[in-house]
Amino acid sequence: xxxxxxxxxxxxxxxxxxxxxxxxxxxxxxxxxxxxxxxxxxxxxxxxxxxxxxxxxxxxxxxxxxxxxxxxxxxxxxxxxxxxxxxxxxxxxxxxxxxxxxxxxxxxxxxxxxxxxxxxxxxxxxx
Amino acid sequence: xxxxxxxxxxxxxxxxxxxxxxxxxxxxxxxxxxxxxxxxxxxxxxxxxxxxxxxxxxxxxxxxxxxxxxxxxxxxxxxxxxxxxxxxxxxxxxxxxxxxxxxxxxxxxxxxxxxxxxxxxxxxxxxxxxxxxxxxxxxxxxxxxxxxxxxxxxxxxxxxxxxxxxxxxxxxxxxxxxxxxxxxxxxxxxxxxxxxxxxxxxxxxxxxxxxxxxxxxxxxxxxxxxxxxxxxxxxxxxxxxxxxxxxxxxxxxxxxxxxxxxxxxxxxxxxxxxxx
Numbered sequence: 001x002x003x004x005x006x007x008x009x010x011x012x013x014x015x016x017x018x019x020x021x022x023x024x025x026x027x028x029x030x031x032x033x034x035x036x037x038x039x040x041x042x043x044x045x046x047x048x049x050x051x052x053x054x055x056x057x058x059x060x061x062x063x064x065x066x067x068x069x070x071x072x073x074x075x076x077x078x079x080x081x082x083x084x085x086x087x088x089x090x091x092x093x094x095x096x097x098x099x100x101x102x103x104x105x106x107x108x109x110x111x112x113x114x115x116x117x118x119x120x121x122x123x124x125x126x127x
Numbered sequence: 128x129x130x131x132x133x134x135x136x137x138x139x140x141x142x143x144x145x146x147x148x149x150x151x152x153x154x155x156x157x158x159x160x161x162x163x164x165x166x167x168x169x170x171x172x173x174x175x176x177x178x179x180x181x182x183x184x185x186x187x188x189x190x191x192x193x194x195x196x197x198x199x200x201x202x203x204x205x206x207x208x209x210x211x212x213x214x215x216x217x218x219x220x221x222x223x224x225x226x227x228x229x230x231x232x233x234x235x236x237x238x239x240x241x242x243x244x245x246x247x248x249x250x251x252x253x254x255x256x257x258x259x260x261x262x263x264x265x266x267x268x269x270x271x272x273x274x275x276x277x278x279x280x281x282x283x284x285x286x287x288x289x290x291x292x293x294x295x296x297x298x299x300x301x302x303x304x305x306x307x308x309x310x311x312x313x314x315x316x317x318x319x320x321x322x323x324x325x326x327x328x329x330x331x332x333x334x335x336x337x338x339x340x341x342x343x344x345x346x347x348x349x350x351x352x353x354x355x356x357x358x359x360x361x362x363x364x365x366x367x368x369x370x371x372x373x374x375x376x377x378x379x380x381x382x383x384x385x386x387x388x389x390x391x392x393x394x395x396x397x398x399x400x401x402x403x
Contacts (some may be wrong), residue, residue, distance in 0.1 A: 002332055003330040003331055004330065004331055004332050004336040004367055005329070005330040005331075005336070005365050005366070006369060007336075008336040008362070009366045009369055010367075012366075047212060066187075083336075083337065085292065086298070086300075086332075086337075087297045087298045087337065089297060089298065106228065121256065123278075
């Protein structure tokens with residue numbers, strides 16, 4: 001069993017990853033007037049213009065960062081939820097079941113999200 | 128509130144006798160007030176005038192022993208260290224410390240806290256067993272090294288921090304601020320080498336990980352100890368250890384017996400040890 005010291009450390013590190021990648025998302029999608037990264041919005045105009053969305057979709061950078069962000073967000077959120085639930089004075093059996101359910105839920109969502117991210121890459125490249 | 132003309136105060140005391148009562152209940156008593164009275168003094172008057180069976184713990188009456196921790200007007204405090212006039216009301220509500228089982232009236236069962244404290248080895252742990260069993264001298268420690276743990280060593284184990292901790296209120300597995308702060312106190316002591324032993328407990332779910340940093344433990348501590356800080360420092364130390372970044376240190380060495388010095392005149396001999 002992974003000890004709480006390790007889980008908590010990765011919880012904090014996942015928070016840091018979320019901070020960095022959400023910051024990147026804000027820069028690209030919402031602060032383009034302030035920090036215009038031309039290579040990420042090559043068609044000019046608004047970041048959610050169709051041409052820009054397709055252009056970004058063809059870059060491997062985005063599915064990779066989406067996957068990292070998804071993994072970090074799922075771990076951070078589900079570990080936080082687990083801690084909240086554990087503070088409800090649950091029995092040992094319920095605790096074990098909660099851990100297993102949350103781990104399977106996180107794993108399932110991660111696999112599904114990763115598939116979706118790389119499927120979007122294939123789709124964009126086919127256009 | 129001006130207490131100059133106050134002659135009487137009302138004590139609302141949480142009573143519970145496990146042999147008679149199914150649940151705790153409140154009882155009210157009127158007692159005469161005199162300037163300088165502490166909450167503990169008032170309890171003695173209640174016992175003398177109205178309720179001879181009223182039970183609580185107290186000993187030193189000067190904020191040193193940590194026996195008289197109780198919930199006073201909603202806040203965990205020491206009865207002996209709390210003047211009635213500083214409560215700024217003539218109604219004093221006194222209950223047992225929350226987050227503990229009640230033995231009787233105002234007497235909380237501190238044993239779970241003390242048992243956890245014991246499991247975290249609240250003493251100097253060293254590998255030189257012979258020196259620990261038969262000490263031959265003192266260990267070197269600089270004033271800077273002393274500062275690392277000094278404030279945490281003021282803890283009197285009264286349990287007020289445990290009573291104020293919101294995590295302790297819901298999570299019986301969490302060790303709580305007092306045992307964790309004391310574990311950090313010894314981990315920070317340059318004479319100690321017991322980190323790896325304490326880590327066995329601290330790395331698990333009884334460690335500092337459930338602390339939300341509400342800071343109530345530090346706010347209510349009657350001795351000005353900052354357990355919340357100790358817990359955050361402990362987290363940092365355990366994370367550094369996980370990444371193999373914790374500074375490995377040798378525990379302080381024995382101070383050599385001074386040579387070439389003479390005893391000054393007039394200094395009496397130390398009394399013989401009472402325990403052999």
